[in-house]
Amino acid sequence: MTVASKPTSAATPAVRVLNLAGIDYTLHSFDHDPRTRRYGSEAADKLGVGSDQVFKTLMIQVDGAPVTALVPVSGQLDLKGLSSARGAKKAQLAGVAETERRTGYPVGGVSPFGQRHAVPVVIDRTALEHSSVFVSAGRRGLEIEIRPEDLVMLTNAQVGKIATLD
Numbered sequence: 361m362t363v364a365s366k367p368t369s370a371a372t373p374a375v376r377v378l379n380l381a382g383i384d385y386t387l388h389s390f391d392h393d394p395r396t397r398r399y400g401s402e403a404a405d406k407l408g409v410g411s412d413q414v415f416k417t418l419m420i421q422v423d424g425a426p427v428t429a430l431v432p433v434s435g436q437l438d439l440k441g442l443s444s445a446r447g448a449k450k451a452q453l454a455g456v457a458e459t460e461r462r463t464g465y466p467v468g469g470v471s472p473f474g475q476r477h478a479v480p481v482v483i484d485r486t487a488l489e490h491s492s493v494f495v496s497a498g499r500r501g502l503e504i505e506i507r508p509e510d511l512v513m514l515t516n517a518q519v520g521k522i523a524t525l526d
Contacts, residue, residue: 372498373474381514385506392501399468400433403494403503414494415487417470419459423448426462426479428472430495431523432486438524445482445520469499472515481517488519
């Protein structure tokens with residue numbers, strides 16, 4: 361990975377957070393196909409990495425409180441696992457409008473960094489199996505490659521078993 365010294369003129373809030381933190385990361389861009397709705401799978405394919413290394417960022421309501429969950433695109437969020445990890449009873453996906461309003465990012469480009477409103481973050485434990493993982497940089501077609509330990513530290517995330525793998 362390289363030290364981020366990216367131009368800030370086109371930087372998303374996520375990239376600005378990483379630059380301010382001085383964290384090593386690599387920014388990857390690709391041409392997003394607007395007909396695609398499986399954004400994480402598209403990122404894995406176009407970047408030539410495994411879908412277990414690319415993490416989707418989901419906005420979840422856990423007992424009515426917002427939580428950001430990161431799970432590999434090779435799997436699905438386990439709502440019961442997330443509820444258990446948070447010591448809660450019920451978890452459900454937030455709607456598109458709520459996700460975009462709360463995070464400030466478009467669905468398919470939601471980053472765990474630089475969200476409009478800070479909320480707790482839970483990352484599936486499989487992230488720690490990789491030397492680097494990919495998360496959205498705040499827009500479709502732009503991904504951040506980062507060490508999972510840095511992702512956990514910067515988001516102050518809880519790590520748990522919150523995904524079922526395909």
